Amino acid sequence: MASPKCYFILALLATSLFINPALAAVDEPTQQLIDKICRQMEEYAFCNDTFNQNVLGPSADIRALTQITVEQSSSNATNTHSFITDLLERTTDPAEKNALITCENAYHQLIDGFSQATLAFFQQDFDSMLEAERRLPRALASCTDIFNTPPNPPNPIGDRNKQMRILTAMAIAAGTDLTA
Numbered sequence: 001m002a003s004p005k006c007y008f009i010l011a012l013l014a015t016s017l018f019i020n021p022a023l024a025a026v027d028e029p030t031q032q033l034i035d036k037i038c039r040q041m042e043e044y045a046f047c048n049d050t051f052n053q054n055v056l057g058p059s060a061d062i063r064a065l066t067q068i069t070v071e072q073s074s075s076n077a078t079n080t081h082s083f084i085t086d087l088l089e090r091t092t093d094p095a096e097k098n099a100l101i102t103c104e105n106a107y108h109q110l111i112d113g114f115s116q117a118t119l120a121f122f123q124q125d126f127d128s129m130l131e132a133e134r135r136l137p138r139a140l141a142s143c144t145d146i147f148n149t150p151p152n153p154p155n156p157i158g159d160r161n162k163q164m165r166i167l168t169a170m171a172i173a174a175g176t177d178l179t180a
Contacts, residue, residue: 103143
């Protein structure tokens with residue numbers, strides 16, 4: 001059986017992990033930048049989690065956060081495009097197939113747009129990056145709208161569209177702060 005001294009040390013260590021800000025995922029100035037962006041989003045938790053899971057250290061500036069948004073948006077668009085392609089191969093419903101073709105085209109535009117944004121980011125041409133990103137919500141909306149028009153079935157990528165919408169908004173918000 002462990003001694004009371006051992007329990008005390010374990011309790012002290014556990015407490016220090018929760019109280020010591022140096023052991024937090026990100027420092028306070030970084031979290032304030034994250035909060036500034038995420039409070040503008042329809043789903044704060046998704047935004048905050050995205051940043052905190054991808055930040056490379058305890059401290060990040062707006063440029064590092066912008067890079068996270070561009071990279072995560074690009075990755076999400078690519079993964080969703082692949083998912084749509086797989087759905088297209090399996091679906092037999094003509095209405096769903098037509099809707100998925102619209103979404104496939106929309107995500108192709110998103111991939112292209114975030115590729116342009118990524119290139120502009122790494123060239124430090126932040127105005128061009130932001131310009132490329134600002135065109136993308138309309139492309140994504142076409143994928144959402146097509147499933148809201150009868151006789152189409154329920155949207156099989158509704159959750160993915162929501163994530164993409166938030167990531168795109170995050171990229172635009174971070175890019176706007178970066179260029180301010």
